[in-house]
Amino acid sequence: MTHARRIAAETIGTAFLLAAVIGSGIMGERLAGGNVAIALLANTLATGAMLVVLILTFGPISGAHFNPAVTLADASQGGIAWREVPGYILAQIVGALIGVAAAHLMFGEPLFSASQHARAGGAQLFSEFIATFGLVAVIWGCARQRSSAVPFAVAAYITSAYWFTASTSFANPAVTLARCLSDTFAGIRPVDVPGFIIAQLAGAAMATILFRWLVPGLPKNADAVIVPHK
Numbered sequence: 001m002t003h004a005r006r007i008a009a010e011t012i013g014t015a016f017l018l019a020a021v022i023g024s025g026i027m028g029e030r031l032a033g034g035n036v037a038i039a040l041l042a043n044t045l046a047t048g049a050m051l052v053v054l055i056l057t058f059g060p061i062s063g064a065h066f067n068p069a070v071t072l073a074d075a076s077q078g079g080i081a082w083r084e085v086p087g088y089i090l091a092q093i094v095g096a097l098i099g100v101a102a103a104h105l106m107f108g109e110p111l112f113s114a115s116q117h118a119r120a121g122g123a124q125l126f127s128e129f130i131a132t133f134g135l136v137a138v139i140w141g142c143a144r145q146r147s148s149a150v151p152f153a154v155a156a157y158i159t160s161a162y163w164f165t166a167s168t169s170f171a172n173p174a175v176t177l178a179r180c181l182s183d184t185f186a187g188i189r190p191v192d193v194p195g196f197i198i199a200q201l202a203g204a205a206m207a208t209i210l211f212r213w214l215v216p217g218l219p220k221n222a223d224a225v226i227v228p229h230k
């Protein structure tokens with residue numbers, strides 16, 4: 001598979017992921033009648049379902065990372081060449097911005113607007129560390145022997161992490177950056193973004209270090225992240 005095709009897959013996949021996150025957040029909030037739990041449930045189910053679809057669709061092309069933290073973790077174990085990392089990350093960020101804009105257009109919102117949704121404090125940052133640590137742990141753990149289960153495992157983990165983490169599990173630097181430009185249910189204030197991204201990268205790094213120790217042969221499976229692709 002050519003590099004251009006992999007970049008296109010990462011861009012389109014990340015765009016649809018963000019459209020699902022932002023769009024379902026807007027729809028859920030509008031229909032929930034002020035019940036935040038119902039709005040979050042709608043947001044959760046739509047995001048989890050979309051993750052399964054996107055990983056199955058684009059995974060055989062690019063691996064379906066859709067996440068700079070996953071790309072960096074994979075590159076650290078030789079699953080993707082470091083020279084390809086900037087292209088992947090740029091594609092993920094651009095795709096995320098496209099997804100936000102598309103969701104806003106569908107719901108009659110401004111194309112971009114700085115979020116006012118505060119997500120600050122140690123509890124939120126620790127939540128993002130845990131959320132991303134768990135996500136990368138799931139990927140490394142399942143990719144070794146059950147690669148066909150990874151799309152479902154990742155979606156199940158994120159669906160769960162929406163509820164057991166105080167931050168609702170962003171677990172993705174590109175997603176975090178794009179969501180600061182959406183003053184909607186799923187948004188995050190721009191000032192809170194750097195802390196989230198640092199926590200996410202730290203969580204991904206710690207999960208990779210742990211699994212490198214647990215499974216010394218981990219690099220042999222790195223080219224199957226998130227799913228096998230050629």
